[in-house]
Amino acid sequence: MEERLQKILSQSGVCSRRRAEEYLAAGRVTVNGVPARIGDKADPAHDRVEIDGKLISFTAHHTYLMLYKPRGYVTTLSDEWGRKTVAELVSDCPSRVWPVGRLDMDSEGLLLMTDDGAMTHRLTHPSHEIDKVYTVWVLGDVRAGIKRLQGMNRLEGESIKPPQVCILEQSKEGGLLSVTIHEGKNRQIRRMCAAADLAVTRLKRVQEGKVCLGGLMPGQWRHLSGEEIDDLSR
Numbered sequence: 001m002e003e004r005l006q007k008i009l010s011q012s013g014v015c016s017r018r019r020a021e022e023y024l025a026a027g028r029v030t031v032n033g034v035p036a037r038i039g040d041k042a043d044p045a046h047d048r049v050e051i052d053g054k055l056i057s058f059t060a061h062h063t064y065l066m067l068y069k070p071r072g073y074v075t076t077l078s079d080e081w082g083r084k085t086v087a088e089l090v091s092d093c094p095s096r097v098w099p100v101g102r103l104d105m106d107s108e109g110l111l112l113m114t115d116d117g118a119m120t121h122r123l124t125h126p127s128h129e130i131d132k133v134y135t136v137w138v139l140g141d142v143r144a145g146i147k148r149l150q151g152m153n154r155l156e157g158e159s160i161k162p163p164q165v166c167i168l169e170q171s172k173e174g175g176l177l178s179v180t181i182h183e184g185k186n187r188q189i190r191r192m193c194a195a196a197d198l199a200v201t202r203l204k205r206v207q208e209g210k211v212c213l214g215g216l217m218p219g220q221w222r223h224l225s226g227e228e229i230d231d232l233s234r
Helices: 005-011 017-025 117-124 142-150 188-195 226-233
Strands: 029-031 049-051 064-069 108-114 132-139 164-170 174-181 199-208 221-223
Touching (some): 005 017, 005 049, 005 226, 064 226, 108 117, 142 164, 142 174, 142 188, 188 199
Antiparallel strands (some): 029 049, 064 108, 064 221, 132 199, 164 174
16 A cells, blocks of 8 residues: 555654655655655555665564553563563563553553664653653642742752643642653652642553543553554654
């Protein structure tokens, strides 16, 4: 089936979609010996695609999935302490995938997993600043707490980008917040809330980039759609 070249190249793991567009604009990509342009299409099953005269193989396809990680599972493939791991939850996936980034044992929600090293690097490297959105249940003075969170640019001596924070619900005891961060440091939101005198009672990641948790239930997983993979590759 024919698809746009930049999408084919990014999904095959050859390069990111943006880099593929740069290659196409520079005339470095050919299809069946003919220079290709941005917007051109090809069929990976039948066409010969080359970058700088080097044939691109599309035989190795990567796997991309999202898991709803429940609380009580560690984000590793094995654990020396015998704790439950996310690998157990995706054991029925035919490919050996690993977690992209971290989600601590006491937290839950969206966890991306893949066997694509290039994609893993892109999503975890701080320079790309992929937005991560969390729903956070807290105890404490919510109004005062979010003012401190919104102005927070350092965390325990490290520079951070101030988070985006809004109140979803509020009660006498605390409230429900939506928090968007970029760095993904270890237990970052819990540490930020503690610094703002808010105690986190539950934390769930609901979105990474444009990929949303949606209706998945704890412990369930699904493959990412082509559109979701494309969004993460940009």
